[in-house]
Amino acid sequence: MRTEIGDRFGVEFPLFAFSHCRDVVAAVTNAGGFGVLGAVAYSPEQLDRELSWIDRQVGGRPYGVDVLVPGQIDRAAGDPAARLLDHIPEVHRDFVSHLFAKYRVGKGKSFTLGSVGGHADEVGRRVTHSGATGLVDVALRHPIRLIASALGPPPAEMSDKARAAGVPLAALVGTVEHARRQVAAGAELIVAQGTEAGGHTGEVSTMVLVPQVVDAVAPVPVLAAGGVANGRQMAAALALGASGVWCGSVWLTTDEAETPSVVKRKMLAATSLDTVRSRSRTGKPARQLVSAWTTEWDEAPESPGPLPMPLQMLLAEGALARIGDAAENGEAGARELVNSFVGQVVGQLDQVKPCRQVVYEMVAEFSSALDRLGRITRS
Amino acid sequence: MRTEIGDRFGVEFPLFAFSHCRDVVAAVTNAGGFGVLGAVAYSPEQLDRELSWIDRQVGGRPYGVDVLVPGQIDRAAGDPAARLLDHIPEVHRDFVSHLFAKYRVGKGKSFTLGSVGGHADEVGRRVTHSGATGLVDVALRHPIRLIASALGPPPAEMSDKARAAGVPLAALVGTVEHARRQVAAGAELIVAQGTEAGGHTGEVSTMVLVPQVVDAVAPVPVLAAGGVANGRQMAAALALGASGVWCGSVWLTTDEAETPSVVKRKMLAATSLDTVRSRSRTGKPARQLVSAWTTEWDEAPESPGPLPMPLQMLLAEGALARIGDAAENGEAGARELVNSFVGQVVGQLDQVKPCRQVVYEMVAEFSSALDRLGRITRS
Numbered sequence: 001m002r003t004e005i006g007d008r009f010g011v012e013f014p015l016f017a018f019s020h021c022r023d024v025v026a027a028v029t030n031a032g033g034f035g036v037l038g039a040v041a042y043s044p045e046q047l048d049r050e051l052s053w054i055d056r057q058v059g060g061r062p063y064g065v066d067v068l069v070p071g072q073i074d075r076a077a078g079d080p081a082a083r084l085l086d087h088i089p090e091v092h093r094d095f096v097s098h099l100f101a102k103y104r105v106g107k108g109k110s111f112t113l114g115s116v117g118g119h120a121d122e123v124g125r126r127v128t129h130s131g132a133t134g135l136v137d138v139a140l141r142h143p144i145r146l147i148a149s150a151l152g153p154p155p156a157e158m159s160d161k162a163r164a165a166g167v168p169l170a171a172l173v174g175t176v177e178h179a180r181r182q183v184a185a186g187a188e189l190i191v192a193q194g195t196e197a198g199g200h201t202g203e204v205s206t207m208v209l210v211p212q213v214v215d216a217v218a219p220v221p222v223l224a225a226g227g228v229a230n231g232r233q234m235a236a237a238l239a240l241g242a243s244g245v246w247c248g249s250v251w252l253t254t255d256e257a258e259t260p261s262v263v264k265r266k267m268l269a270a271t272s273l274d275t276v277r278s279r280s281r282t283g284k285p286a287r288q289l290v291s292a293w294t295t296e297w298d299e300a301p302e303s304p305g306p307l308p309m310p311l312q313m314l315l316a317e318g319a320l321a322r323i324g325d326a327a328e329n330g331e332a333g334a335r336e337l338v339n340s341f342v343g344q345v346v347g348q349l350d351q352v353k354p355c356r357q358v359v360y361e362m363v364a365e366f367s368s369a370l371d372r373l374g375r376i377t378r379s
Numbered sequence: 380m381r382t383e384i385g386d387r388f389g390v391e392f393p394l395f396a397f398s399h400c401r402d403v404v405a406a407v408t409n410a411g412g413f414g415v416l417g418a419v420a421y422s423p424e425q426l427d428r429e430l431s432w433i434d435r436q437v438g439g440r441p442y443g444v445d446v447l448v449p450g451q452i453d454r455a456a457g458d459p460a461a462r463l464l465d466h467i468p469e470v471h472r473d474f475v476s477h478l479f480a481k482y483r484v485g486k487g488k489s490f491t492l493g494s495v496g497g498h499a500d501e502v503g504r505r506v507t508h509s510g511a512t513g514l515v516d517v518a519l520r521h522p523i524r525l526i527a528s529a530l531g532p533p534p535a536e537m538s539d540k541a542r543a544a545g546v547p548l549a550a551l552v553g554t555v556e557h558a559r560r561q562v563a564a565g566a567e568l569i570v571a572q573g574t575e576a577g578g579h580t581g582e583v584s585t586m587v588l589v590p591q592v593v594d595a596v597a598p599v600p601v602l603a604a605g606g607v608a609n610g611r612q613m614a615a616a617l618a619l620g621a622s623g624v625w626c627g628s629v630w631l632t633t634d635e636a637e638t639p640s641v642v643k644r645k646m647l648a649a650t651s652l653d654t655v656r657s658r659s660r661t662g663k664p665a666r667q668l669v670s671a672w673t674t675e676w677d678e679a680p681e682s683p684g685p686l687p688m689p690l691q692m693l694l695a696e697g698a699l700a701r702i703g704d705a706a707e708n709g710e711a712g713a714r715e716l717v718n719s720f721v722g723q724v725v726g727q728l729d730q731v732k733p734c735r736q737v738v739y740e741m742v743a744e745f746s747s748a749l750d751r752l753g754r755i756t757r758s
Binding site for chain 1: 573
């Protein structure tokens with residue numbers, strides 16, 4: 001299969017796979033796609049280890065990393081002296097304590113913010129310009145072929161380093177305006193992400209967004225993200241004018257994914273109606289499974305509402321880590337609360353498979369969709 | 380161009396056009412598509428006249444009608460003796476009066492519910508089972524080739540009459556479950572409508588919904604609706620497995636559309652971020668232009684919230700008719716309030732064109748998208 005994006009990025013298939021899990025990244029790259037590791041899950045030292053592992057697995061085949069660079073975050077995160085946990089108000093801590101009590105997480109043990117983890121300041125600052133640039137510094141010591149940034153334009157320092165290293169910058173966008181801004185800031189690949197996508201996402205659907213972004217940034221190539229988890233959707237993305245696709249959700253139920261088993265089961269059972277775009281996990285709108293966590297934060301009268309990024313992220317990830325453990329231990333209340341970033345395609349995921357099989361099935365269905373379309377024009 | 384759906388419905392292109400305007404219906408049918416008239420805008424007598432006009436224009440070429448059959452409506456609408464306007468509470472009338480005063484509609488003349496129009500009871504009952512069946516009775520006296528029903532399964536009486544007349548029933552759905560239910564109730568064509576669509580719409584995007592519906596109802600053919608206003612989107616819909624497309628928004632800015640000029644200008648200026656799914660116009664979630672009308676109903680602390688269908692529809696359409704007139708007269712406040720059902724593709728509409736040109740441009744772009752895709756598989 002010959003595509004422009006394939007030639008440019010050295011891959012067999014125009015299929016990019018975003019994952020926080022190194023095994024997924026390596027498996028997709030080895031199957032002929034392009035794996036992209038979400039770096040924000042790691043400290044610089046951890047990231048270095050993960051990338052070294054990937055390097056050993058992929059034998060020079062192409063892969064990339066993804067960082068989060070929000071345009072706006074809580075001011076405290078920009079102050080190296082600030083202790084971020086001190087900036088989480090009492091009312092927000094109390095609300096999480098209330099949820100722990102109401103859903104009997106840890107069999108009624110009380111929630112304390114200390115249990116978020118000792119490295120909160122480092123974790124919270126991975127999404128600042130300097131934190132994300134630090135992750136990119138580590139990544140550039142590895143043979144990466146792409147740096148992707150989500151949420152906002154990368155800082156000039158990051159772009160300069162990428163350019164100096166000859167590594168193209170990709171940017172995830174949810175509007176035409178942001179796509180233009182990212183290209184002006186040096187992005188060489190745009191990922192146009194529809195509202196149906198998992199994680200941080202805008203309001204415009206993939207079907208509507210992609211052709212507009214393609215026209216706005218031509219000749220810069222565009223990948224379609226959001227709503228792509230099978231080969232027909234891949235063919236649709238290319239019909240819209242995208243040069244390839246960027247998928248995240250579909251890998252979450254693979255053999256290789258480190259998704260907790262209780263979350264995997266929720267995903268396999270979910271329909272496409274079971275996601276919600278909510279600020280309750282990071283402070284910015286992100287699509288995830290509907291759960292008691294999202295419903296309580298978004299609708300309960302006593303909810304204090306989400307904090308700005310990265311404070312909500314610290315509070316939520318700290319709490320959800322404990323909730324996840326309790327859910328794995330079979331606690332019913334914790335199972336109600338537990339959730340995960342995932343797109344509307346979750347309704348299509350009903351079987352655990354190896355990544356390689358997902359890639360090959362997508363490509364086979366893609367190819368047969370193109371054949372089917374070809375018969376229309378030849379008739 | 381040869382497609383299964385084209386052969387079955389006697390059209391050159393797999394392109395169905397929904398419109399409340401007879402001129403659009405006739406123009407699309409005459410250009411090789413399939414026009415569908417929204418009957419709910421008309422009394423039985425008016426509908427008869429509109430269809431007779433279409434019959435004279437299309438010379439036997441195929442067209443259809445569309446009715447609204449909500450699963451749940453206000454109980455009063457089912458009681459032939461009830462005066463529907465009496466069921467609109469004081470607090471809702473007062474809120475509209477407040478909006479008229481705040482936005483100085485009619486230069487400050489007060490709003491009275493009487494001005495909704497004398498035929499409120501007849502208008503409100505067009506969306507009941509018996510009202511919609513009455514419209515279908517009229518339509519079946521014309522050579523229609525399709526009856527489409529939106530919102531819920533058609534009553535058995537309507538299905539029986541359609542079947543007896545040999546006219547296939549189509550149903551608009553926003554979930555897989557509803558698609559299955561409609562096929563069980565006798566639908567021979569499913570219109571799977573994504574959240575990005577204008578008017579009454581669900582939460583799942585076209586990209587995600589269409590392949591799932593196609594798989595769930597096979598071999599019943601599926602049209603994709605929502606997010607389709609150009610030929611690349613048409614190609615994407617067919618890539619997803621749809622047999623054709625159903626478009627509504629794209630006709631609103633055509634020469635033939637009776638869209639008020641102030642609304643047409645709003646649409647031409649709007650981006651894809653300028654729509655909202657709101658209950659403020661009919662009582663059920665419907666995508667429309669964001670305007671002061673939607674924002675006040677959905678967000679103002681003094682908003683009483685929408686009434687059930689058809690009461691909200693009567694209140695809103697009555698008020699918006701007056702607001703529209705005032706907006707056409709150049710009143711600034713009325714211009715802020717005025718809106719229209721339209722999908723996210725509104726961001727693509729930037730020029731007024733004849734329907735025929737829209738059809739031909741879509742088909743040309745569709746064909747070139749298929750050619751582009753064909754080059755991938757041949758490489």
